[in-house]
Amino acid sequence: MNQRAESVEKERIERTLAAFRRNRYDVSLFQTREEAADYLAREIAGKRVGFGDSETLRALALYERLSAKNEVIDPARCAQAGGLEAFLAAGREALLTDVFVLSANAITEEGQIVNMDGAGNRIAGSLFGHEKTYFVCGVNKLVKDIAAAIERIHAIAAPQNAARKKKRTPCAVKGDRCHDCTSPERICNALTIHYKKMSYRPMELVLIEECLGL
């Protein structure tokens, strides 16, 4: 990136963080995933932690980092070990933890967070029930506004997640964008937009200057 492009990107990140602050979020910014993981490990130490399914959290090796000093409930990990019933039980348990950590399908320069979900455990945990919720996002998730966020989900996040999960959906089979399918394996069943921070409990955007997750 040349100097001018770098300064435009810095300005865009600062504008985004200011918008999130105005929307009552705590914000933190890190250059690398390692710095972000160190910060979260310090902040969350000793708490019971629930995860929303996230490639970003996997890229940070956050389960491994937090497990040293926390009980961590990761429904996706439980699903790999024990199948659907283990996933459902862990998904429910993750809603009852002290802290919830997830990423986002998109965040906007106006300070909103947009997530599409299939089973609902991830967005359920993002709304209510925790002492604190952390949204951990790479700058690749940053888009201009809500319309661009939904387009990002249809063109990038949902099709790539469907392919990653080996779903038999048209987007995954054809390797292209959303077809608004009727597949029983559809992963796009509910969309949440956090217009502002939810009331009463703190929520934090942890923004990382790397491309992370889908």
Ligand code: SF4
């Ligand atoms: S609605 Fe169906 S086709 Fe569209 S992204 Fe979701 S799973 Fe893929």
